[in-house]
Amino acid sequence: MFDCLELLLEASQGKINLFDEPLIQELGRYLYRVHIADNYFANFADSSAKFEIEATTAYRYGSRIGDLNLVRLASSAYQTNKPSLSRWLTLHRVIPSFFIDEKMKEHKASPPNVRDVWLNRIEVMAAREQEGSSRGLYLAVKGGHNDESHNHNDIGHFLVYSDGSPFLIDVGVGTYTAKTFSPLRYDIWTMQSAYHNVPMVKGIQQKVGIAYKANEVDYQVHHEAAQISLNLASAYPETAGIDSWKRTYSLNRGQASYIEIVDDFELIQATDDIIIHLMTPCMPQISSIGSILLKNPGGEKVNIQYDASNLLASSEAIKLTDERLQAAWGDCLYRIIIKAKQTVSAAVWTMRICKG
Incomplete structure (x- = not known):
């Protein structure tokens, strides 16, 4: 799209300029709004979690x-990653890149790291502990x-990063x-809700289609916290027997910042076949007292605390053989399975x- 708009601008000698259109501007801003840290991006749907943006094109945009x-994000990517020619080897991309190298070096090397993001049309939120830094928790x-x-x-899926x-x-x-x-x-397993961080009731997953959606969406943000609540019931078919499943997510900022996920649900009929799935690249260390420790190869740790009196946690390894998935995560991922211990029809x- 950027290439086409540039061609129109040049061919019309500046008379056809669509870069002032709000939609065009919002499309460009998406890139830094979903940027987490380094080459990690919030990757809902068919996106890869880790990739290098084309810095010169993003800078021009x-x-x-x-x-x-957006200029800062592009400059940071240019200075962090080894500069290379455009993956789209067209003269319209390659030639301008020869003339903006020095300009990209002049800008701050750090990305903007926006603190709070709310994309209301697609109902995506993101929040980090502090503006301008990848340190701390990200949701x-x-x-x-x-x-x-x-x-x-x-629907209802979420990501957690810590210190990038x-x-x-x-x-x-x-x-x-x-x-x-x-x-x-x-x-394909990567498309299924059972391999996203969402609930599953009676073995029934979310369905595809416009009717399967979040309801009662409420987003709030202030200095101390960012929060969103969703009713996930409509994301599942009637056979799941979910009357209401209100899930509230919050990033609470402070000296001891934390993320909280609250599942408040009512079922049409009581069952003990209720599971919360969590996907992680870290081998889980599960304690019987309601704690799951995740530790990455760099020694950074995240602790997940849950109600062990009502829930039982286990995990399984998932070997990766696909090259695209391996490029992001290596050879193995883990699925945490948090299951109800007893029959319930409603619970919170x-x-x-x-961190730690």
């Missing part, structure tokens, strides 16, 4: 729409519906094949996530 945050949450472009069945490192993740998507865009798309379960 930011310059055209007059957005310093991203997705509402919306299950008929989006490149959709995964993932992934702990609770969106797996992303594997290498595209004919099956990816066929009627068998949701036979609270999960708290903190």
